[in-house]
Amino acid sequence: GAVVSQHPSWVICKSGTSVKIECRSLDFQATTMFWYRQFPKQSLMLMATSNEGSKATYEQGVEKDKFLINHASLTLSTLTVTSAHPEDSSFYICSARGAGGPLGNTGELFFGEGSRLTVL
Amino acid sequence: SQQGEEDPQALSIQEGENATMNCSYKTSINNLQWYRQNSGRGLVHLILIRSNEREKHSGRLRVTLDTSKKSSSLLITASRAADTASYFCAPWEVDSSYKLIFGSGTRLLVRP
Numbered sequence: 659g660a661v662v663s664q665h666p667s668w669v670i671c672k673s674g675t676s677v678k679i680e681c682r683s684l685d686f687q688a689t690t691m692f693w694y695r696q697f698p699k700q701s702l703m704l705m706a707t708s709n710e711g712s713k714a715t716y717e718q719g720v721e722k723d724k725f726l727i728n729h730a731s732l733t734l735s736t737l738t739v740t741s742a743h744p745e746d747s748s749f750y751i752c753s754a755r756g757a758g759g760p761l762g763n764t765g766e767l768f769f770g771e772g773s774r775l776t777v778l
Numbered sequence: 779s780q781q782g783e784e785d786p787q788a789l790s791i792q793e794g795e796n797a798t799m800n801c802s803y804k805t806s807i808n809n810l811q812w813y814r815q816n817s818g819r820g821l822v823h824l825i826l827i828r829s830n831e832r833e834k835h836s837g838r839l840r841v842t843l844d845t846s847k848k849s850s851s852l853l854i855t856a857s858r859a860a861d862t863a864s865y866f867c868a869p870w871e872v873d874s875s876y877k878l879i880f881g882s883g884t885r886l887l888v889r890p
Contacts, residue, residue, distance in 0.1 A: 664820070690876055701866070702821070702880045751820050755876060764809060765870035767878055769820035 660686045661753050664770025671742055672778055679773045681752030687732035688754035692767065693725075696749040708719045708735040742777040747773050779811050781879035782850075782867035790887040798852040799884040800845075801867030810850050811841055811868045815883070821866065824852075859890045 661684040671677050679693055689710050694702040706727050707715040714727035725744075726738040735754075740748050741766040782801040791797050801810070810826045813821040827834045827843045827850065839878045840853040854861055864883040 662820075672832075694880075695884065699885075701882045704877060704879060707877060749818070753821070753878075764811075764826055765878065766811060766823055766826060766874060767821075769813075769822070771820045772818070776820070 660768040662768045662770040664752050664760045664773055668717045668774040671706040673743055677742055678687055681735045681770050683733045691754045693737050694751045721747045744777045746775045781881045782869050783881045784884045788885045793888055793890050797857050797886055799852045799865050801850040803869040807869040807871050809870050812852050813866045815864045857888045859888050862888045
């Protein structure tokens, strides 16, 4: 099946530093990746849509300068939390849809295992 | 894009019992998907039902879809403690965004 790898799985950083989270599709090409954020016992909140070779599309209320997204290749998207603050502490999850064929026609998403960010 | 609304918010059952979760949505869809999330993990795709299908089975899972009522249900038969997780439905419509928006989910607890 389609596998999405997310790294790191957890990270602790000091306030004011930047943290980069990587999302890789291991066995398929992903033209589109999505970044979600999840608070404890709550649902996933879609942050942005990452399209290979173009700028990400951010959801309303998400600061694009705060959460930098880069989708430089068909298998890699990165989320950088810049100048992190304690309120940025959360569980970040990426997902990907295929570039076409059976993986890309149904809207099915393949999720990474998530990255837990703790900002001290 | 639209989100599904799951009901109930929480469900606690005994191992071996069946668990039924419902999902409602608002507009026309191409398909509806169900996902599971174990605590602290990513989501796993369980099953997809297309708009022209009424029922679908996969192992102990049974999904129904009623497009006239804009609702779906997920039935887990003979539940196991390992089924303890949050379950989300995601209605998908064909538009340029291909986004999936998730609701609050149903938190299922299967007691051993």
